Amino acid sequence: MKELKTRISLLPIHAVVMCITAILSLLAIFIPMFELFVQYKRQRIYSLFTLILDPDVTVGLRDGVVNLDFKMFGAWIFTFTIIISVAAMTLALGFQLYSDNRVKKRLGCLSVMVLFVLRLFLHIYTLSNFVTDKMIAENNMTTQRLYVVQTLTGNILTILLVFGIFACIYGALGLKMSMKLLAYPYILWIVVFTILPLALILFRAFFAKTSGGYAFTTDGFATLFANKTVTTSFYGMKVTLQEYFSVFVRSLDYAIWTTIGCLIISYPLAYIMAERTKRLHKTSSKLLLLLVLPMWMNTMLRTYAWRAFFGETGVLNTVLGSMGAISEPILFLQNPVMSDVITKLVMVNDFLPFMILPIYSVLVKIDSSLSQAAEDLGANKVQTFVKVIFPLSLPGVISGIQMVFMPSMTFYMIPDIISEGSKTTIGNTVQSFILNESTTYQQAGNVLSLILLIFVLITMGVLRNQDKEASGSGGMVL
Amino acid sequence: MRMLKRLVPNIYIGLILLFLYLPIAILIVYSFNSVPKSFIWGGFTIRNYTNLFSGSDGGELLEALLTTLKIAAIASVVSTIFGVISCLGIAYMNKKMQGAIMSLTYIPNVMPELVIGIAFMLLFSFLGVQKGQFTLICAHIAFCVPFAILSINPKIKQLDKNLSEAAMDLGATQLQTLRLVIIPEIMPGILSALMLTFTMSVDDYLISNFNVDSSTQTLPMKIYSMAKFGVNPKMNALTTILFVVVLALLILSNLSSFKDAKNKKK
Numbered sequence: 001m002k003e004l005k006t007r008i009s010l011l012p013i014h015a016v017v018m019c020i021t022a023i024l025s026l027l028a029i030f031i032p033m034f035e036l037f038v039q040y041k042r043q044r045i046y047s048l049f050t051l052i053l054d055p056d057v058t059v060g061l062r063d064g065v066v067n068l069d070f071k072m073f074g075a076w077i078f079t080f081t082i083i084i085s086v087a088a089m090t091l092a093l094g095f096q097l098y099s100d101n102r103v104k105k106r107l108g109c110l111s112v113m114v115l116f117v118l119r120l121f122l123h124i125y126t127l128s129n130f131v132t133d134k135m136i137a138e139n140n141m142t143t144q145r146l147y148v149v150q151t152l153t154g155n156i157l158t159i160l161l162v163f164g165i166f167a168c169i170y171g172a173l174g175l176k177m178s179m180k181l182l183a184y185p186y187i188l189w190i191v192v193f194t195i196l197p198l199a200l201i202l203f204r205a206f207f208a209k210t211s212g213g214y215a216f217t218t219d220g221f222a223t224l225f226a227n228k229t230v231t232t233s234f235y236g237m238k239v240t241l242q243e244y245f246s247v248f249v250r251s252l253d254y255a256i257w258t259t260i261g262c263l264i265i266s267y268p269l270a271y272i273m274a275e276r277t278k279r280l281h282k283t284s285s286k287l288l289l290l291l292v293l294p295m296w297m298n299t300m301l302r303t304y305a306w307r308a309f310f311g312e313t314g315v316l317n318t319v320l321g322s323m324g325a326i327s328e329p330i331l332f333l334q335n336p337v338m339s340d341v342i343t344k345l346v347m348v349n350d351f352l353p354f355m356i357l358p359i360y361s362v363l364v365k366i367d368s369s370l371s372q373a374a375e376d377l378g379a380n381k382v383q384t385f386v387k388v389i390f391p392l393s394l395p396g397v398i399s400g401i402q403m404v405f406m407p408s409m410t411f412y413m414i415p416d417i418i419s420e421g422s423k424t425t426i427g428n429t430v431q432s433f434i435l436n437e438s439t440t441y442q443q444a445g446n447v448l449s450l451i452l453l454i455f456v457l458i459t460m461g462v463l464r465n466q467d468k469e470a471s472g473s474g475g476m477v478l
Numbered sequence: 479m480r481m482l483k484r485l486v487p488n489i490y491i492g493l494i495l496l497f498l499y500l501p502i503a504i505l506i507v508y509s510f511n512s513v514p515k516s517f518i519w520g521g522f523t524i525r526n527y528t529n530l531f532s533g534s535d536g537g538e539l540l541e542a543l544l545t546t547l548k549i550a551a552i553a554s555v556v557s558t559i560f561g562v563i564s565c566l567g568i569a570y571m572n573k574k575m576q577g578a579i580m581s582l583t584y585i586p587n588v589m590p591e592l593v594i595g596i597a598f599m600l601l602f603s604f605l606g607v608q609k610g611q612f613t614l615i616c617a618h619i620a621f622c623v624p625f626a627i628l629s630i631n632p633k634i635k636q637l638d639k640n641l642s643e644a645a646m647d648l649g650a651t652q653l654q655t656l657r658l659v660i661i662p663e664i665m666p667g668i669l670s671a672l673m674l675t676f677t678m679s680v681d682d683y684l685i686s687n688f689n690v691d692s693s694t695q696t697l698p699m700k701i702y703s704m705a706k707f708g709v710n711p712k713m714n715a716l717t718t719i720l721f722v723v724v725l726a727l728l729i730l731s732n733l734s735s736f737k738d739a740k741n742k743k744k
Contacts, residue, residue, distance in 0.1 A: 013652055179652070183567025183579070186560070186627075190582050193620040197597030198585075200604055209603075269494055272487040287491070289728060294498045296677055296724045297505065298717050300701045304709045305501035308508060313518055315504060349497060402588050410590035413683065413702065427592050427684075434596055434688065449596045453589075460588055 007097050014167040015096035018112055021164030022092040025119055026085035028157045081122050088115040096171075106172050113168030120161040201453055204446040208439045220443030233336055244429060244448075251426040254344060255409035261348035262355040262404050263397065270356050270396075271389075274363035288360075292353050299350055303417045306346045307333065333418065343418045347408050354407075355400040362396030363389075406456050426452070502721070509714035526715040535710055538700070543716065546697040549611075550679035553618035558671045560619075561626030566660070568627075569634045580631070586624045594621055595688035602689065609691045617689040618682065622675035629674055633667030634660075 011019070095108025205221075207214040224244055231240045234253070241249065273287060294302070309315045310332040317329040332338045366389060374384040412427025426448070433445030509527075513520030531540045568579055586594060598617045599609075607613055637660065645655040661668075683698035690696075695703070701713060 011651070011653060016653060179570040180567055182563050183571060186564035186567065186623075187579065189560075189564075189620075189623060190579070193598075193601070193623075194582060194585055196604075197594075197601040200600040201593070201597055204600055265494065268490060272490065276487075285732070289732070290495060291498070293725065293728070294502060295681070297502050297721055298681060298698060298701060300683070300698060301505055301709065301713065301717050302501040305504040305508070308504050309500065349501065352494075352498065406588065406590045410592040411684075412592075430592060430596065431687070434599070445596070446600070449593050452593050456589055456593070460584075 004097070011096055012171075014109075014170040015092070017167035018092045018109070018164055018171065019089075019096065021116065021160050021167070022085065022089040022112070024160055025116075025157060025164075026082070026089055081119065084115050084119045084122070088112050088119065091115065102174070106174060109168045109171030113165055113172060116161055116164045116168060120158065120165070123157060123161065198453065201446055201449050204443065205450040208443050210439075217443070219440045220445075220447040223440055223444040224447050235337060235340075247424050247426055247429050250423065251409045254347060254415060254425065255405050257344045258347040258351060258408040259355075259401055259405045261344060262351050263400070265348065266352060266355040266359055266400065267397070270359035270363050273356075273360050274366075277364050278368050288357075291356055295353055300413055300417065302350065303346055303414050306342070306349070307418065310342055333420075339419050339423075343415045343423070346414050346418060347411070350411075350414065351404045351408055354403040358399040358403065359393060359396040362393050366392050402460070406459065410452065505714050506718050506721075509711055509718045511711045511714075514710060526711045527719075530712055530715055530719075535712060538695075539710075539712055539716060542695050542697045542700040545611075545694060546680055549615055549618055549696065550676050552615055553622050553679040554672050554676040556619050557622035557626045557675050558630075558668060560623055561630050561671055562661075562664070562668060564623075565627055565630045565634050565664075566656075568631065569637075583624045583627055586621060587628060591621075591682070591684040595685040598685065599688040609689060611690070611694050614686055614690045614694060614696075617685050618679045621682075621685055622679060625678060626671040626675050629671040630664060630667040633664040637663055 091108055092112045095105055095112075099105050099108060203214075206216060206218070208217050208219065226243070228243045229240050230243050230246055231238055232246050232250070233239070234249070239246070307314070311317070312329050312331060312333075316332070317326070320326045321329065332342060370388055370392070371384050374388045375381075379387065409425075410427045410430075412425045412431070415423045415425050416428060430445050430448045430452070433441045433448060436442060436445070508519075510522050510524065511518075511520055512523035512525065530536060568576055571579070589597075595617070598613075598620060602609065602613050602616075607616075641663070642655045642659055645659045646652075650658065681698060682696075683702060686696050686699060690699075697716075701709070704710060704713070
């Protein structure tokens with residue numbers, strides 16, 4: 001037993017990947033079986049897999065509405081996959097654990113690889129042949145639901161097997177597994193989930209989806225920049241602007257004031273906290289915790305709570321009324337100027353932690369001997385702050401602005417809730433465009449997202465000439 | 479004067495905390511409201527708590543809660559594991575490559591959620607995947623990964639390279655080094671990544687909204703769709719409970735780390 005333990009701990013990484021793949025490929029066969037078994041018994045048991053899968057399917061299975069026949073999955077394929085998996089498992093474990101001969105180990109890797117390839121082939125064959133349209137029609141299932149079943153027990157196993165095969169090749173070639181390899185899936189991830197989606201926004205701004213594919217059109221731009229003006233009021237002034245430009249200006253107005261508000265409130269607080277940390281030589285973790293704790297409360301509910309505070313029969317009016325300060329309730333939310341101010345206040349409230357944390361994390365790193373040196377050289381407190389501390393804290397301020405400005409420009413829920421939908425911001429506009437039935441509007445939505453994207457990249461470019469370390473990671477204190 | 483100097487910062491901190499906690503206090507108070515679906519005070523009751531999941535609205539609430547928790551659990555665990563693996567790999571790359579990868583990681587971090595949501599929607603439509611719970615889970619994992627990496631990577635960077643080399647010199651295999659040296663060292667980063675991604679996933683509205691069909695509703699979506707009819711105090715009760723749970727967990731974890739620190743001192 002002890003020997004086995006040492007042998008396991010001595011396994012190289014590729015062997016571990018092989019063994020895990022072999023074991024999981026065996027277990028994967030039992031997932032659908034277990035699922036069906038549990039459901040056929042008509043027990044109200046929700047297995048882990050049931051919860052991962054679409055609950056509607058499992059409810060259907062339980063109530064007998066959906067009828068999955070085991071024979072359809074093919075008994076021979078089933079048996080065959082079990083044999084292959086068991087063989088792969090035995091070989092992978094056996095050779096890697098109990099063979100000290102290098103050549104034998106490599107041969108073991110090769111044979112496991114052959115088995116994995118076979119298993120992958122069978123797996124794909126089963127998925128493509130046994131989960132077909134016929135089965136969907138016979139079982140009252142939508143493609144969507146089957147897709148879920150397919151992807152979760154299917155594609156995950158495929159990916160796993162591909163990794164297993166790579167590990168086998170590594171073992172067979174006798175290469176040493178480099179840790180660098182671990183980052184390659186992430187590079188693929190970046191391509192699929194960062195570069196491709198952003199490229200798609202650019203693409204879809206110019207190309208609309210038609211029945212036959214994609215066609216070049218500039219309808220989106222035409223819709224967005226249509227020569228149509230609306231008259232809105234800003235700070236009580238009537239202004240006539242192009243329809244969507246006024247929306248943009250309003251969003252910008254909210255975002256700028258939110259950022260300024262956050263900055264003005266956060267900086268002194270971060271400064272006080274940083275000074276305290278330096279003086280006591282330990283982080284005021286309790287205070288930090290108190291500052292980030294509100295983020296765990298749903299933003300929209302907090303916004304509703306603010307409505308309750310400022311509402312006609314709300315807390316503020318009740319308090320003022322009982323104090324005798326006002327004779328009848330003030331309609332804060334109905335007054336356009338006041339509701340604008342309240343919106344900004346609520347947004348400041350929501351985004352405040354995102355500004356405090358980056359500034360604090362930079363301020364706390366500034367060596368206090370620097371300010372002492374400045375004072376020794378004859379600078380007064382104000383000069384020290386303006387010439388030494390503030391410039392050094394700029395990276396934090398910048399990453400704070402980054403974390404507040406753009407999100408507050410597009411986070412439309414707060415203005416929407418406070419003004420009961422009367423103040424359209426860029427977020428609502430994009431959302432209503434994108435979810436519109438007409439492709440022209442959808443394209444306009446893509447154009448608007450593209451504009452936002454460019455806006456972000458520009459602000460990022462302007463702000464990013466600073467210290468890279470400070471941005472982003474500053475907000476991750478917790 | 480000295481007194482004043484000490485008092486002013488404390489007052490300032492107090493005022494900001496008041497500002498931050500005012501809506502939460504109101505929310506908690508209104509969870510005891512007996513008038514359903516509004517923010518008009520109608521008297522104290524604990525009915526919202528005792529009947530939290532009964533009735534048709536309670537059933538919907540439970541369903542939304544379970545969906546949200548399930549998705550958040552999957553998204554946070556998967557993205558954190560993926561984040562750890564990727565960070566380990568990134569650490570072994572050369573400086574130039576590291577810089578390139580990290581600046582690409584920052585992009586989703588500074589992108590507004592709205593744009594990310596739309597981008598994922600376009601991606602899924604491009605790949606021909608129908609919207610549903612699967613796309614929702616994918617989208618959540620996808621937007622959580624950069625955050626996981628950003629909270630794990632600093633910890634790996636702080637790691638002394640000599641540490642793993644020493645372990646290897648002493649005869650540990652790569653796997654042993656990983657399990658016995660590296661993982662315990664970066665554990666705080668992993669935990670904070672888990673916590674961060676879980677909360678991001680639970681609180682997310684914008685990305686979910688674009689990547690789901692009408693049959694699935696998460697808690698934030700439910701809250702927002704209630705806007706037209708007023709907020710159900712049961713919702714407040716539920717979030718209050720969640721808040722208290724989080725608070726208790728945080729206090730517990732703080733206490734245990736405090737104890738650890740004390741033990742280490744001894």
